[in-house]
Amino acid sequence: MPTARDVAKQAGVSTSTVSRVxxxxxxxxxxxxxxxxxxxxxxxxxxNQIARSLKTNRSYTIGFLCPELSNDFFMKIAEGIEMELGxxxxxxxxxxxxxxxxxxxxxxxxxxEKCIDGLIVIPATNSGSHYQWIKDLRIPVVLADRLAEGFSxxxxxxxxxxxxxxxxxxxxxxGERRIGYIGGDLALxxxxxxxxxxxxxxxxxxxxxDDSIIKYGDFHTESGYSKxxxxxxxxxxxxxxxxxxxxxxxxxxxxxxxxxxxxxxxxSIVSFDDLELVSSLGFCKVVVRQPTLEIGITxxxxxxxxVNGEILPYPQIIRLKTELHKI
Amino acid sequence: MPTARDVAKQAGVSTSTVSRVxxxxxxxxxxxxxxxxxxxxxxxxxxNQIARSLKTNRSYTIGFLCPELSNDFFMKIAEGIEMELGxxxxxxxxxxxxxxxxxxxxxxxxxxEKCIDGLIVIPATNSGSHYQWIKDLRIPVVLADRLAEGFSxxxxxxxxxxxxxxxxxxxxxxGERRIGYIGGDLALxxxxxxxxxxxxxxxxxxxxxDDSIIKYGDFHTESGYSKxxxxxxxxxxxxxxxxxxxxxxxxxxxxxxxxxxxxxxxxSIVSFDDLELVSSLGFCKVVVRQPTLEIGITxxxxxxxxVNGEILPYPQIIRLKTELHKI
DNA sequence: CTGTTAGCGCGTTCAC
DNA sequence: GTGAACGCGCTAACAG
Numbered sequence: 261m262p263t264a265r266d267v268a269k270q271a272g273v274s275t276s277t278v279s280r281v282x283x284x285x286x287x288x289x290x291x292x293x294x295x296x297x298x299x300x301x302x303x304x305x306x307x308n309q310i311a312r313s314l315k316t317n318r319s320y321t322i323g324f325l326c327p328e329l330s331n332d333f334f335m336k337i338a339e340g341i342e343m344e345l346g347x348x349x350x351x352x353x354x355x356x357x358x359x360x361x362x363x364x365x366x367x368x369x370x371x372x373e374k375c376i377d378g379l380i381v382i383p384a385t386n387s388g389s390h391y392q393w394i395k396d397l398r399i400p401v402v403l404a405d406r407l408a409e410g411f412s413x414x415x416x417x418x419x420x421x422x423x424x425x426x427x428x429x430x431x432x433x434x435g436e437r438r439i440g441y442i443g444g445d446l447a448l449x450x451x452x453x454x455x456x457x458x459x460x461x462x463x464x465x466x467x468x469x470d471d472s473i474i475k476y477g478d479f480h481t482e483s484g485y486s487k488x489x490x491x492x493x494x495x496x497x498x499x500x501x502x503x504x505x506x507x508x509x510x511x512x513x514x515x516x517x518x519x520x521x522x523x524x525x526x527x528s529i530v531s532f533d534d535l536e537l538v539s540s541l542g543f544c545k546v547v548v549r550q551p552t553l554e555i556g557i558t559x560x561x562x563x564x565x566x567v568n569g570e571i572l573p574y575p576q577i578i579r580l581k582t583e584l585h586k587i
Numbered sequence: 588m589p590t591a592r593d594v595a596k597q598a599g600v601s602t603s604t605v606s607r608v609x610x611x612x613x614x615x616x617x618x619x620x621x622x623x624x625x626x627x628x629x630x631x632x633x634x635n636q637i638a639r640s641l642k643t644n645r646s647y648t649i650g651f652l653c654p655e656l657s658n659d660f661f662m663k664i665a666e667g668i669e670m671e672l673g674x675x676x677x678x679x680x681x682x683x684x685x686x687x688x689x690x691x692x693x694x695x696x697x698x699x700e701k702c703i704d705g706l707i708v709i710p711a712t713n714s715g716s717h718y719q720w721i722k723d724l725r726i727p728v729v730l731a732d733r734l735a736e737g738f739s740x741x742x743x744x745x746x747x748x749x750x751x752x753x754x755x756x757x758x759x760x761x762g763e764r765r766i767g768y769i770g771g772d773l774a775l776x777x778x779x780x781x782x783x784x785x786x787x788x789x790x791x792x793x794x795x796x797d798d799s800i801i802k803y804g805d806f807h808t809e810s811g812y813s814k815x816x817x818x819x820x821x822x823x824x825x826x827x828x829x830x831x832x833x834x835x836x837x838x839x840x841x842x843x844x845x846x847x848x849x850x851x852x853x854x855s856i857v858s859f860d861d862l863e864l865v866s867s868l869g870f871c872k873v874v875v876r877q878p879t880l881e882i883g884i885t886x887x888x889x890x891x892x893x894v895n896g897e898i899l900p901y902p903q904i905i906r907l908k909t910e911l912h913k914i
Numbered sequence: 915c916t917g918t919t920a921g922c923g924c925g926t927t928c929a930c
Numbered sequence: 931g932t933g934a935a936c937g938c939g940c941t942a943a944c945a946g
Binding site: 330 | 588633634635636637638640641646648655656657658659662663665666669676678679680681682683696697698699700701702724725808837838840841844845863864865867868
């Protein structure tokens, strides 16, 4: 591991000169620069970012905290973040909170000790007061996908309400009157907004809300399966079901495949987010698509601006548009 | 951001004492410790890991480099790594190589500058000579899922050959004689091993290899679709097809759903890795399951041992068992 | 048991 | 245009 000193010695200059060359300081003679550059290449010298960070107080590292890693949706967001911040030489420490507040607290402390320049988090629960701690330490925080109660901060979300509203409206216009609902945990703001969109759409068309065809899962596959089962086993099942996210959509579809005679396909599905395959299966008629990669990119841009002291109104709540996609 | 000095001043001790308290140095009087601990809590002091790293030459950070982030398989591995190394206070910088050597080179340099203690990589291509650079700099490297040519290192893989062999054998015993194959890019060692397993199984049962029903995709959904299409549009399509990974399995299944009359289900599928849904669809009869999370955990353990100078034969090539799962 | 000293590798004055 | 000197926050070596 050659250091600046090694390069300096070999080039017959001081370490400050090496530092200047590394940082493209203009007031350095071409000859010296060339000589130093050559020695840098010869020795294979690379700045030690740790040492640099200590001096400059910037780590060029940001944290990404989400409830779980093996989740396509979260990781698509991560991908967007990496794409965007990678351009500026940032790297990303990825942490899983395991869906708990304790997990989040632990990870946040860890990230703070690592001197991250900023943090992007997908809240695991509806509670966000513990984020305040790191924010007070002057680390910019950007929420993604969901808001958190008790914590006001920059956030990048999608238009859950309108997306859902339009999807339901579309089904109503197709003549559907009895539309069931499989939602997510209402503690999560995105789940709540989708819920609101569903109810508001029915209300707008003077359709009575029927609580017996409204079920709440946890955004995971199994709950999609079991909730769809509950719906279908009623004496008067809905003719169409809205499902609030992709994983529950998979589970619900699984139930339908296993329990529907090939001829009927009585039930249709409307869903937030689709998955491969699902569209070929014939159950799903309409999908609300969200710009997942964009969520990451936008959050990264926002964080970048905050880290670099860009003057923006606070907080920035950015809503990205969803898109109604008919299959 | 309070520092050790602040705590020291407040507790009326020196910074080394604070440091000792932080590091649980036993030779420190209970009274002093208590006083210092109290001041630590009062000030909200946390070690600056950057400064610590500079001194100790350990960052307690490892790198995880993989071809893409929005990939369930890779991220399941990442999850395993985080679970295991998180126990020891490590965090993980996640980078995407975008499937290219240049991407890998870039990221590796970045990670080196960040002074990672070790690196786990899922090779993007069959070429691995560029990993040598960081290994020569005394950073332990562990490969996951695939090997890379021109680079000998620790690796955690699954038993691709046997897994495939047994799956094919099972089908042969079920009376299947004409078994097609949709493989991955043979540049990847895991794809090659699965290929060998397929061929060897046919050979063992004296079944002639028929190149017209052997196709190669790229492990992504679209290629699964198009290769299955090619197979099915032949005059004499296979009655059973082995598919070498989950994403191609999804694509292939998609083709079958869209092009198979509900009554027939003429073709059956055997696959490496299943996905939700796929098992309910009736096409897939046998799946070779790999312990994905375990790959990550095992790679992390191995890396941990290397980082901590554990004496182990070099290189360690660990093969995890796959499991034949009938649906 | 605890304080003093030195230095990790770099960037940044401030001289020259 | 370049070098010497200092300090970022911490830990390790040596005293006492």
